[in-house]
Amino acid sequence: MATVQVSEAEKLYVLHGVRDDLRVDGRSCEDYRHMEIETDVVSNTDGSAKVTLGHTNVLVGIKAEIGKPKPMVPDEGYLEFFVDCSANATPEFEGRGGEGLGIELSNTLYKVFSNKHSIDLKSLCIRPGENCWVLYVDVLLLQCDGNLFDAISVAIKAALFNTKIPRVHISEDEDGGKEIELSDDPYDCVRVNVENVPCIVTLCKIGHRHVVDATLQEKACSVASLLISVTHRGTVTCVRKVGGGSLDPESIFEMTETGKRVGKALHTPLMELLQKEESLGSKRQKVGFLG
Amino acid sequence: MAGIELLSDQGYRLDGRKATELRKVQAQMGVFGQADGSAYLEQGNTKVLAVVYGPHEVRGARSKIQHDRAVINCQYSMATFSTAERKRRPHGDRKSSEMSLHLKQTFEAAVLTQLYPRSQIDIYVKILQSDGGNYSACVNAATLAVIDAGIPMRDYVCACTAGFVDDTPLADLCHAEESGGGTSLAVALLPRGGQIALLQMDARLHQDHLDTLMEAAMTACKGVSKVLDEVVRQHLQETSVLTGE
Numbered sequence: 001m002a003t004v005q006v007s008e009a010e011k012l013y014v015l016h017g018v019r020d021d022l023r024v025d026g027r028s029c030e031d032y033r034h035m036e037i038e039t040d041v042v043s044n045t046d047g048s049a050k051v052t053l054g055h056t057n058v059l060v061g062i063k064a065e066i067g068k069p070k071p072m073v074p075d076e077g078y079l080e081f082f083v084d085c086s087a088n089a090t091p092e093f094e095g096r097g098g099e100g101l102g103i104e105l106s107n108t109l110y111k112v113f114s115n116k117h118s119i120d121l122k123s124l125c126i127r128p129g130e131n132c133w134v135l136y137v138d139v140l141l142l143q144c145d146g147n148l149f150d151a152i153s154v155a156i157k158a159a160l161f162n163t164k165i166p167r168v169h170i171s172e173d174e175d176g177g178k179e180i181e182l183s184d185d186p187y188d189c190v191r192v193n194v195e196n197v198p199c200i201v202t203l204c205k206i207g208h209r210h211v212v213d214a215t216l217q218e219k220a221c222s223v224a225s226l227l228i229s230v231t232h233r234g235t236v237t238c239v240r241k242v243g244g245g246s247l248d249p250e251s252i253f254e255m256t257e258t259g260k261r262v263g264k265a266l267h268t269p270l271m272e273l274l275q276k277e278e279s280l281g282s283k284r285q286k287v288g289f290l291g
Numbered sequence: 292m293a294g295i296e297l298l299s300d301q302g303y304r305l306d307g308r309k310a311t312e313l314r315k316v317q318a319q320m321g322v323f324g325q326a327d328g329s330a331y332l333e334q335g336n337t338k339v340l341a342v343v344y345g346p347h348e349v350r351g352a353r354s355k356i357q358h359d360r361a362v363i364n365c366q367y368s369m370a371t372f373s374t375a376e377r378k379r380r381p382h383g384d385r386k387s388s389e390m391s392l393h394l395k396q397t398f399e400a401a402v403l404t405q406l407y408p409r410s411q412i413d414i415y416v417k418i419l420q421s422d423g424g425n426y427s428a429c430v431n432a433a434t435l436a437v438i439d440a441g442i443p444m445r446d447y448v449c450a451c452t453a454g455f456v457d458d459t460p461l462a463d464l465c466h467a468e469e470s471g472g473g474t475s476l477a478v479a480l481l482p483r484g485g486q487i488a489l490l491q492m493d494a495r496l497h498q499d500h501l502d503t504l505m506e507a508a509m510t511a512c513k514g515v516s517k518v519l520d521e522v523v524r525q526h527l528q529e530t531s532v533l534t535g536e
Contacts, residue, residue, distance in 0.1 A: 042373075044373060044375060059419070061371070082371060088329075088415050094413070140370050142323065
């Protein structure tokens with residue numbers, strides 16, 4: 001990840017601040033930075049969303065294609081994740097420099113979405129064993145300012161909410177072979193149910209306390225982080241420890257409790273915002289990167 | 292050319308434009324705070340993000356260092372969701388490498404590299420949505436990003452494509468017109484002096500038509516330069532208001 005150099009004095013300053021529940025930018029330990037979410041930014045995709053969290057900028061595009069279902073689960077569709085750490089974020093990501101981080105991020109996303117309750121994969125099936133919808137979730141990292149997982153998971157949830165999958169009609173021709181027809185009407189589509197899609201909360205341990213939504217500077221002062229993906233009901237789908245330091249079990253327990261609380265509280269305002277944006281319909285002024 | 296009619300009898304193209312009309316160009320400078328310079332440009336349905344880092348010390352191979360000028364390093368990449376069919380690799384394929392080299396060539400002609408010996412300027416372009424004229428939109432966006440970074444240039448670099456159908460030159464081709472199989476000429480121009488930084492043509496063209504096609508492309512470039520100039524002045528006005536000058 002793009003790193004920032006911090007001196008010993010700065011580390012001490014951040015540490016003491018966090019101990020007193022006051023971070024460098026004035027937030028408390030459980031506050032998120034200002035988050036901006038906009039959906040339907042790229043028109044070539046079936047669903048897209050752009051999330052800005054502080055300086056972190058993430059763009060997610062979802063394309064739905066018809067493919068063959070996996071042999072183990074013939075009546076389900078599936079999701080494919082790809083994270084592109086572009087050179088826009090930092091020159092270190094030029095060429096193949098961003099591949100390592102991209103693979104780590106996409107592997108974590110696979111784990112987070114691997115449980116069967118997050119997305120109703122059965123609704124993505126067209127013909128069991130023959131055809132199914134494959135949702136290609138492409139994440140584009142434009143700017144890195146810490147807390148990539150949270151921003152990416154919120155963007156994925158928003159993009160899935162925005163995804164419109166065309167309705168499919170199966171017709172039989174004379175020889176008994178089946179033909180798949182996509183509906184021509186752009187408004188005749190199926191939406192994905194994102195109620196149970198989890199959001200990732202990253203907690204960084206700084207000193208004896210932990211913070212939510214760490215900036216790059218705070219990340220440089222922390223020893224280790226814990227990643228928790230939480231659904232709107234408070235169910236945990238994935239827990240992962242990242243970073244080089246070690247955590248003792250009580251810390252992990254405390255961090256998990258905080259993560260569940262913060263994660264659960266993230267879903268309601270997010271869904272409200274997405275529904276409000278959707279209800280504006282065609283009257284909504286698309287801003288994207290302009291202005 | 293059988294199939295889709297690129298120019299109707301009344302003189303309208305597929306998207307309703309006239310033969311010499313450009314697509315709507317909208318741009319914004321200073322989109323990202325962390326980069327030295329950045330810009331976002333929309334040319335019709337083609338959306339491009341350009342980011343500039345530099346001038347800074349040469350990273351990686353010491354052999355790249357030039358003792359009397361700056362090295363310009365470009366990378367062209369497309370988002371996987373930018374094209375109608377999903378692209379598997381964002382960059383690293385032959386087309387992207389070729390485009391990166393073209394961008395490097397274009398900007399070496401325009402940027403005053405002699406002012407920054409032994410250093411490197413990185414220009415990264417990302418296509419968010421592709422609908423024809425990718426190279427031109429990249430050059431235009433990168434020009435704005437370089438200006439946003441405060442790196443001195445000889446002149447704006449404006450690029451545009453032009454095609455030729457039924458003895459009529461078409462300016463600013465969209466994807467359907469480019470892939471229709473007809474001629475497509477891409478020109479990168481420094482408008483004030485009329486200097487050409489890059490010229491590339493695909494498919495066949497009779498030599499008698501070359502002059503008309505070049506003229507059409509250069510007029511289109513000058514049109515784009517007016518828009519870019521407007522964007523830069525507006526951005527300057529906005530930032531000077533914020534800094535209280």
